[in-house]
Amino acid sequence: MATGSITIGPDDLKDQNGNGNGLVNPYRARYATQSDALAIDHVVRESFGQTAPKSSAARDMKRKNTTYIVATRGVTENGEDEDETTNGTGGIARRLRSILSTSIGSFEPERSLSQVAGLVGLWTAVDQAHIVVIATRPTRRGRGIGELLLLATFAEALKIGASNATLEVRKSNWVARSLYRKYGFGEVGVRHRYYHDNAEDAIIMSTPSFLDLGYRRALRSRCLAYFAARGQTELQVDPMAYLALPE
Numbered sequence: 001m002a003t004g005s006i007t008i009g010p011d012d013l014k015d016q017n018g019n020g021n022g023l024v025n026p027y028r029a030r031y032a033t034q035s036d037a038l039a040i041d042h043v044v045r046e047s048f049g050q051t052a053p054k055s056s057a058a059r060d061m062k063r064k065n066t067t068y069i070v071a072t073r074g075v076t077e078n079g080e081d082e083d084e085t086t087n088g089t090g091g092i093a094r095r096l097r098s099i100l101s102t103s104i105g106s107f108e109p110e111r112s113l114s115q116v117a118g119l120v121g122l123w124t125a126v127d128q129a130h131i132v133v134i135a136t137r138p139t140r141r142g143r144g145i146g147e148l149l150l151l152a153t154f155a156e157a158l159k160i161g162a163s164n165a166t167l168e169v170r171k172s173n174w175v176a177r178s179l180y181r182k183y184g185f186g187e188v189g190v191r192h193r194y195y196h197d198n199a200e201d202a203i204i205m206s207t208p209s210f211l212d213l214g215y216r217r218a219l220r221s222r223c224l225a226y227f228a229a230r231g232q233t234e235l236q237v238d239p240m241a242y243l244a245l246p247e
C-alpha cells in the first residue's frame with residue numbers, strides 16, 4: 001500500500017467473522033507526482049487528441065492551487081500492466097516505455113506510464129474545486145475509474161474546505177455529462193462557442209453546496225454504492241470521513 005493511503009469499503013462487505021468478501025478494486029487513487037507528469041500528458045493526448053489542453057502536467061503541478069490525482073493499477077512482476085498483457089496492447093505500451101526510457105533514461109516515468117489508468121486535474125480557487133481535466137485511458141473505460149477519480153476529487157475538495165465542485169464540459173460529451181449527473185452535478189450555465197476548435201458550447205456544471213444535507217446524504221450513498229460494487233478501494237483521502245451526517 002502506498003504511504004499515507006487508506007483502504008475504504010463499507011462494513012457490510014465483511015462477514016460475521018469480520019472478513020471481507022474478497023472483492024478488491026484493482027484501481028486505486030493517489031496524488032500524482034512529477035514522475036507521473038509524462039504519463040498524464042500521454043493519457044490526456046490519447047483522450048482528447050487534437051483538442052487536448054496545451055498545458056503540461058509537470059508545469060501545472062508546480063502551481064500552488066493545482067492538484068493532480070491519478071488512478072493506477074499494479075503491474076505484473078515483469079513490469080507489464082496486467083490489462084495490457086491480457087488485451088494485446090502490451091506491445092504498444094512496451095514500445096512507449098522503451099522510447100520514454102531511452103529518451104529520458106529514467107525508470108519512474110516509464111513505470112508510471114504503465115500504471116496510470118486515468119487522471120483528474122483540480123484547480124482550487126476561493127472556495128471552489130474546479131475540475132480542469134478528467135480522463136480515463138480509452139482501453140480502461142467503463143470500469144469505474146471515472147467514478148473513482150470523482151470520489152477522490154470530492155474527498156480532496158471536502159478536505160480543503162471547498163464549498164462545492166464545478167467544471168465545464170462540451171455540450172456533445174454525453175458520456176461525461178452522464179458521469180457528472182450521477183454525482184449530483186447540475187447544469188448551471190452555458191459558455192457559448194467556448195471551444196476554439198469547433199466553436200462548441202461549454203455547459204457549466206456545479207454540485208450543490210457540500211453543506212447541503214440532502215446532497216451530503218446523496219453523495220454518501222453514491223460512495224457506499226461505489227465501494228459495494230467495486231470492492232475495497234485504496235485512496236489517499238477518505239471521502240466518507242468528511243461526509244458524516246448529524247445524528
Ligand SMILES: CC(C)(COP(=O)(O)OP(=O)(O)OC[C@H]1O[C@@H](n2cnc3c(N)ncnc32)[C@H](O)[C@@H]1OP(=O)(O)O)[C@@H](O)C(=O)NCCC(=O)NCCS
Pocket residue numbers: 047048118134135136137140141142143144145146147148168169170173174175176178179180182
Ligand atoms: C468521461 C470519462 C472520464 C468516463 O470514464 P470511465 O472510467 O469510463 O467512467 P466509469 O466507468 O467510472 O463510468 C461512470 C459513469 O459514466 C457514464 N458513462 C461511462 N461510460 C458511458 C457510456 N459509454 N455511455 C454513457 N454513459 C457512460 C455513466 O454515467 C457511468 O455510470 P453507470 O456505470 O452507472 O452507467 C471517459 O469516458 C473519458 O476519459 N472520456 C474522454 C475524456 C473526456 O471527455 N473527459 C471529460 C471532459 S469534461
